[in-house]
Amino acid sequence: xxxxxxxxxxxxxxxxxxxxxxxxxxxxxxxxxxxxxxxTSQRVKGDPKASVQIVEYVDFRxxxxxxxxxxxxxxxxxxxxxxxxxxxxxxLHLTYGALAARFTECALKQGMFWDIHxxxxxxxxxxxxxxxxxxxxxxxxEKKGMDIVSLEACWDNPSVxxxxxxxxxxxxxxxxxxxxxYFINGKMFVGFKEMSEELLRLLGMKDxxxxxxx
Amino acid sequence: xKFTIKKINIFVVFRLVIAVIFIAxxxxxxxxxxxxxxxxxxxxxxxxxxDLQESIALLFPWLELFxxxxxxxxxxxxxxxxxxxxxxxxxxxxxxxGITRKLPLVDCGCFGDLAHFPISVTFAIDWAIxxxxxxxxIKADQTKKMSLDxxxx
Numbered sequence: 001x002x003x004x005x006x007x008x009x010x011x012x013x014x015x016x017x018x019x020x021x022x023x024x025x026x027x028x029x030x031x032x033x034x035x036x037x038x039x040t041s042q043r044v045k046g047d048p049k050a051s052v053q054i055v056e057y058v059d060f061r062x063x064x065x066x067x068x069x070x071x072x073x074x075x076x077x078x079x080x081x082x083x084x085x086x087x088x089x090x091x092l093h094l095t096y097g098a099l100a101a102r103f104t105e106c107a108l109k110q111g112m113f114w115d116i117h118x119x120x121x122x123x124x125x126x127x128x129x130x131x132x133x134x135x136x137x138x139x140x141x142e143k144k145g146m147d148i149v150s151l152e153a154c155w156d157n158p159s160v161x162x163x164x165x166x167x168x169x170x171x172x173x174x175x176x177x178x179x180x181x182y183f184i185n186g187k188m189f190v191g192f193k194e195m196s197e198e199l200l201r202l203l204g205m206k207d208x209x210x211x212x213x214x
Numbered sequence: 215x216k217f218t219i220k221k222i223n224i225f226v227v228f229r230l231v232i233a234v235i236f237i238a239x240x241x242x243x244x245x246x247x248x249x250x251x252x253x254x255x256x257x258x259x260x261x262x263x264x265d266l267q268e269s270i271a272l273l274f275p276w277l278e279l280f281x282x283x284x285x286x287x288x289x290x291x292x293x294x295x296x297x298x299x300x301x302x303x304x305x306x307x308x309x310x311x312g313i314t315r316k317l318p319l320v321d322c323g324c325f326g327d328l329a330h331f332p333i334s335v336t337f338a339i340d341w342a343i344x345x346x347x348x349x350x351x352i353k354a355d356q357t358k359k360m361s362l363d364x365x366x367x
Contacts, residue, residue: 003367010362014284177250188247
């Protein structure tokens, strides 16, 4: 009996140590979120004074990201002034996911971020299985009337890649591991379904398109 | 003291390997925002109640961690092995139905951002954990070497 009680006490001690360790690490390494949700980039859309501020972490190769982006694009178009959106890069695929991010970042420098963003998200099926989508990207850029020489110089510039990785690193610090991840007024939601439900809840709306898209 | 390869107890090694897998998996999930694991659960399209999804996402990583730590220390070894075996069964059901239904599962969501395995590899690992857990349970006398159970029982 004494042995059994001793074993129970040891077990309780082990459980307490586990819980204390996890909680301590969580407290010690909690991300400093001050300023992380301040929208300062130019990858934005909507009314800056809108009551709903969304920060969206995406990988251009990820299907659900395309799904969410297309839905948000329609939503913002249908409900102007309700939402302010910022896109942040989180390339999971460090070759072509990052290349797509570099492409859009370079488009931003030519004032064409949303044209290229929408073209990539809207036509994911056409390029995400290509072994090297660079020529497809160049085709889009030409169609959209971008300066190709500047574009190629830009996406070969290591500082562009570094700035994308810096954005990804900030996302990681906030706990982003999967895409799409959204922060709606600072609260984290992973996946399109969670985001759309929260957005409609905040705005007191019912939207059949959410059901249709699920 | 001479330490030769013959003296390595393979059952203890397996016990420690399973323990480390569960500790790593549980810890990663506990230190990440719970939303990430909720998303992983949702992607298997098996549990649809949001409250249940969140409850599982909150509780399950603790079970993984406790089972792993108990196995590592060799404390309640047989119970911990029942735990790891039962969890492996759960993983096999989740992943197996995902493969059968051809769900677009890119990653199992088992280790969060710590490690990414293709879904077929995950399925094989789950089976290996289940088989090892059963084997270690059957050979409990061997498995309990270098354990707290040895000292406390």
